[in-house]
Amino acid sequence: IDPSKKNSFQRFISDGDLVIVYERHDNMKAVKVKKGSELQNRFGVFKHSDWIGKPFGSKVLSSKGGFVYILAPTPELWTLVLSHRTQILYIADISFVISYLEIVPGCVVLESGTGSGSLTTSLARAVAPSGHVHTFDFHEQRAGLARDDFERNGLSNLVTVAVRDIQGEGFPDEFQGIIDSVFLDLPQPWLAIPSAARMLKQDGVICSFSPCIEQVQRSCEALRSNFTDVRTFEVLLRTYEIQEGRIQSSDGDESYRRITHTRRKRQCISSEDNGENTDKATSIPTVMARPCQEARGHTGYLTFARLNCQ
Numbered sequence: 001i002d003p004s005k006k007n008s009f010q011r012f013i014s015d016g017d018l019v020i021v022y023e024r025h026d027n028m029k030a031v032k033v034k035k036g037s038e039l040q041n042r043f044g045v046f047k048h049s050d051w052i053g054k055p056f057g058s059k060v061l062s063s064k065g066g067f068v069y070i071l072a073p074t075p076e077l078w079t080l081v082l083s084h085r086t087q088i089l090y091i092a093d094i095s096f097v098i099s100y101l102e103i104v105p106g107c108v109v110l111e112s113g114t115g116s117g118s119l120t121t122s123l124a125r126a127v128a129p130s131g132h133v134h135t136f137d138f139h140e141q142r143a144g145l146a147r148d149d150f151e152r153n154g155l156s157n158l159v160t161v162a163v164r165d166i167q168g169e170g171f172p173d174e175f176q177g178i179i180d181s182v183f184l185d186l187p188q189p190w191l192a193i194p195s196a197a198r199m200l201k202q203d204g205v206i207c208s209f210s211p212c213i214e215q216v217q218r219s220c221e222a223l224r225s226n227f228t229d230v231r232t233f234e235v236l237l238r239t240y241e242i243q244e245g246r247i248q249s250s251d252g253d254e255s256y257r258r259i260t261h262t263r264r265k266r267q268c269i270s271s272e273d274n275g276e277n278t279d280k281a282t283s284i285p286t287v288m289a290r291p292c293q294e295a296r297g298h299t300g301y302l303t304f305a306r307l308n309c310q
């Protein structure tokens with residue numbers, strides 16, 4: 001995940017690397033490569049030593065001829081494989097947060113709570129190579145585990161984890177007036193907003209993530225004293241399954257238009273094709289899309305605001 005490492009397509013797997021073993025889009029896990037170790041799954045036994053020296057992205061075979069792909073870890077993949085110690089932010093919200101918080105390389109960012117470090121990992125990549133993320137959680141064990149993950153992922157030079165009750169104590173004074181962006185994922189974010197305002201540079205941006213609209217309302221009230229441009233968004237990601245196919249048509253373009261509109265029409269047209277017009281039939285390529293069953297719904301509301309420059 002270390003953003004200073006070169007493009008994964010030019011990198012070869014080494015002993016000690018963290019890799020993502022990809023079985024399917026919904027079945028991946030993080031594995032530390034160790035000479036002499038093996039990975040066992042339903043496809044058989046995979047020897048780590050067979051992976052060493054191969055480029056990231058390679059398809060590797062098991063003893064039984066099954067296969068998996070060995071991918072380079074990215075923040076996006078890490079969010080899918082990390083161990084859930086809390087609710088986490090997923091990539092649709094994360095990408096929106098990073099873009100609307102205007103985070104670019106060199107930015108200094110405050111975050112609370114750290115939780116499972118899903119957002120933090122993407123924040124670290126966004127501020128690299130010269131910026132920093134200071135992340136706070138009041139849960140000591142959770143903060144420790146997140147710190148271990150950042151170490152394992154090569155991010156400890158970009159992320160500092162501290163144990164602190166941000167709702168009770170606010171952010172440390174040492175950050176006063178030098179912070180580009182603040183992100184809050186806390187149960188009572190309005191308690192941390194006055195402190196966040198003191199930390200931000202003029203024009204700095206804050207974002208608060210809350211699952212309930214009542215929390216959003218209270219945060220907006222707290223933002224009113226020091227912030228401007230208050231905006232709340234809900235990001236709903238809709239994934240479609242795409243299927244390519246060919247459909248028999250008897251009357252060219254007109255049928256094609258009807259085919260792509262509704263399934264009922266499609267069935268109707270194919271039954272026409274079985275009739276007397278078959279000699280005119282042509283095969284038309286189609287793409288069908290339907291919403292994925294496993295698509296996630298509501299996660300939370302993202303409220304952004306900019307510090308009022310006076």
Ligand code: SAM
Pocket residue numbers: 086087088089112113114115116117118119120136137138139142164165166167168185186187
């Ligand atoms: N955004 C994180 C992620 O993507 O992995 C998840 C954050 S999790 C939902 C919320 C975290 O806030 C928890 O780990 C909790 O311990 C922490 N928290 C709750 N109240 C806090 C407080 N007063 N000060 C600091 N952290 C707090």
